[in-house]
Amino acid sequence: MKRRSFLKLLGGVGALSFTGLTIGCDKKDSVDADAPDQFPKLSKLSGQKPEAVVDVKTGNVQVDGSILMRHSACLGCYSSCGNRVKIDKNTGKILRVYGNPYNPNNAEPHISFEEPLTESYLAFSGYKDKGSIHRGALCGRGNATLESHHDPMRTLVPLKRTSGRGEGKWKPITWEEAVEETVEGGELFKDAGESTYIEGFRQVRDLDTLIDEKAPELGPKANQLVFFGGRGDGRTSFGNRFINAFGTQNSYSHGYS
Template identity: 50%
Template sequence: MGGNPYNPACAYPFLSDDAPLTEAYQSMSFANGKGNQLRGTVCGRGNATLDGYTQPDRITTPLKRAGARGEGKWKPISWDQLIQEVTEGGKLFAEIGEDREIEGFKAVHDTETPMNAEQPSLGPISNQLVMLGSRSDGRGNFSSRFSGSFGTINAYGHSSS
């Protein structure tokens, strides 16, 4: 797969906007000697999405760490448990011997209290949430809307990194 055959940044020669899709597909496949030189300005991760989506061993249920960090042990949990733990927090790994309290979204969703009273320019506690990455397949709009309603200014898209 290559870039957009209608875009001059992706193909030479590029197709006019009124060219039919059949011509676009042929220009990308070198069918009947019609192949354009595609410049490949497409993200490799984006091109691999379909392959990842169809993998039989892809993860389709939430997984929770079931051992020490880096140990590679995981257990499946329900979506309800995931939502409960992410929003409420708590001693989420007590069953494996960790005594650490983990803040949930509810504790971090505070747009009034300064994160650090001595450095008010850091903003409110809600700025502790950082949204990293997104693609333009709908996730970017979701994460942007979520971070804005959550009260954090720390939202960075795929092209920001």
């Protein structure tokens, strides 16, 4: 393919992804409110059944009851922007993610929390100037979180190493097994040919015995539990709560302590 043709194709794909919102209209084409059944017709524009159809003349929003829209947070990175998740009620499958027009990370100015959900549909439409003011967006990575969600390699259960470190062999275990081994310890990697006894949380949570009597500054044995978290995305608060209850001083986050 010639470079010029390639760029033209790329431009077309880009335009599709911009105007191909599955909400039933775009900024150029108004929707015929009198059309008897707009959903099937409009779905041909985007390839997906739209969650709502907006009459850009009157601002009337017709919502498809088989679609569930949820306002949530994107964890594509630690900016934690808002997102909107489109879910097929019949299958429970996530169909798309969008920006959240209620969230200041996505839209400036954002829609007031007091506004009804129909406002969020209008924010993606050409009704008056709503689409140009409040239209929430996700970055490319945020849009790609849908791929991560459906990724067949996504880790959904605890994996336990079954060979030497770095050899890349793992087996799935249940959450109950993971908790049991983490708390009780033992020769946890016997299957991998290792006889090392690994202490569990129960043995390590000792606030009376020093790690090393010759180095009291290291504190009690409980400090042997080291918590490495990520950036402050909400989960850290839960982690810190546990760590504080456990009694270790060694809690570190991503890039700061």
